[in-house]
Amino acid sequence: MKRKLTANHIFSGKEYLDPETVLIFEADRLMDKVPLAEAGDEVEILAGTLLPGMVNAHCHLELSHLKGVIPCQTGLVDFVLALMREREMPVEKIEQAITDADHRMWNCGIQAVGDICNTRHTISLKMKSPIAYHSFIEIAGFPPAAAETRYEAGKKLLHEFSSRQLNASLTAHAPYSVSNALLHKIDYATGNGIFSIHNQEVEEENKLFLNKEGDFLWMYSEMGIPTNSFSATKKSSLKSWLPFLHQKTSLLLVHNVAIQEEDINFLQEWIAATGSKVYFVVCANANEYISGKMPPVEKLIESGIPITLGTDSLASNTDLNLANEMNLLENRFPLVDITQWLKAVCDTGSKALLLNDQFGNLTIGKTPGLVQMTGDKGRREIKRII
Ligand SMILES: [Zn+2]
DSSP, X not given: OEEEEEEEEEBOSSSBOXXXXXXXXXXXXXXXXXXXXXXXXXXXXXXXXXXXXXXXXEXXXXXXXXXXXXXXXXXXXXXXXXXXXXXXXXXXXXXXXXXXXXXHHHHTTEEEEXXXXXXXXXXXXXXXXXXXXXXEEXXXXXXXXXXXXXXXXXXXXXXXHHTTTOOEEEEEOOGGGBOHHHHHHHHHHHTTXXXXXXXXXXXXXXXXXXXXXXXXXXXXXXXXXXXXXXXXXXXXXXXXXXXXXXXXXXXXXXXXXXXXXXXXXXXXXXHHHHTOOEEEEEOHHHHHHHTSOOOOXXXXXXXXXXXXXXXXXXXXXXXXXHHHHHHHHHHHOTTSOHHHHHHIIIIIHHHHTTOTTXXXXXXXXXXXXXXXXXXXXXXXXXXXXX
């Protein structure tokens, strides 16, 4: 079916188009962009802003059955311990929650997702979903002695995804949950490809690396994980782990709540030295849920390092809806223009997931999806049109 669509504003994924532009779709393919005067009849004129289908750069779809299970604002260590206690459930229930969450994301205008996987639970959904997923097969293991077995288990899970033609790669969970030996193996296996890591989600992570103190030590003892082979680096978390990585085409740093200005400078130097591309992934509602703290958004923007948005999981968010992420950010950082966040969920997000040849922009001949944003600052609503 052919549709001709225009609205008060049209955002290409990167910038606003002439408001008199009409987008012509044939089924889900963008066929043309023409001036209103040349569009002929049957043009649908919509309220608000039209933009391409959006990118959720960080999600854990396999945790969708944990919606509302873990209390808010307990801090990261209690959150992680509760997650490990609660994540078991009959597999049918887990898969149903995954399917429901995928439908919800699609209806909320999400076209592509960077999804963290520790299990095979999302495989059957991903094989039929209209959403394009990049599955990050996550590996964790704090004692260096566990590096080999954890790495081999990760490779096996990766094969389960890639043998079904699903887009997937290995990745590390977080600086506080991987040994140097394991990080080295994952870095080597990913070559100069894509890599995602939870970075400096809470200040406790810096305390661990600076002085081998803080809540993470208590977490390891609760989990029965030995810490004798770990020594303080006397540096922040980022400065401790980043030098282990070689050049990456896309390095996604997720959370960054406890990143400092000197970490950002260090990161800039690493980018210049390695020729890597780095993206900050902001998951505002998840940070609010877990710790009640926000990342230093103005400093992240000032750095010039591109920013994308993620929802994280339903274990730490009430919905997988990027409109909610933009609303919280608009309320907390009112001086930041909405254009910053629109670009984050379109052009930047698609580049971060290496999917920008298909998504995140209104390019003729592609099938980018089309969504409508209505509502005022901090109270945006987004729904799918195509
Ligand atoms: Zn996460």
